[in-house]
Amino acid sequence: MKYSESGWLGQVKMELPASSRGVVAGFRSAYNALMNAFLGYLAAIRKRFTAGDATEHTHRRALEAFLESVGRDITATNEPRRIACGSPDFQITRKGVPVGHVKTKDIGTDLDQTERGKGPHGEQFIRYRDGLPNWILTDYLQFRWFVNGEKRLTPQSANWIRAEKSGPRPMANRTWRNY
Secondary structure, three states: OEEEEEEOOEEEEEEOOHHHHHHHHHHHHHHHHHHHHHHHHHHHHHHHHOOOOOOHHHHHHHHHHHHHHOOOOEEEEEOOOOEOOEOOOEEEEEOOEEEEEEEEOOOOOOHHHHHOOOOOOHHHHHHHHHHOOEEEEEOOOEEEEEEOOEEEEOOEOOEEOOEOOOEOOOHHHOOEEOO
């Protein structure tokens, strides 16, 4: 049996035996639940961002809800205790066991510059990269996953229209695309 699904994550194709119909139904159900949670997350971010007075901390409640929706027994603790490399914004646990951390930056922060160890957050990034085995750096729309100091994945949920040379435009001039 061939199975194909198109959606936010792109085209997913797999070849399954005919006896796998239940697996496909389970995959589709999980995929739909994740996409619904993600769309709710984006709607919450958009609502608060478009008000014009949002800061990095404004969106944490939406991120916490989304992180906890991606799996059973997941807890996202906002502002956990300080650790050796600094103060990540979230600690992610599963059944009480720490599995990773999340560091947030304001929407539109130049994560490329940060990842190069430059700019206002560069030194902090280097500490986290070298000190955390499994973590995510995000500006709430772009997520960069690092494992043992190496980037594994960079999904992006929305694109900002950026000025050619001056970096991100001021908050009032940003608009949504791909949403």
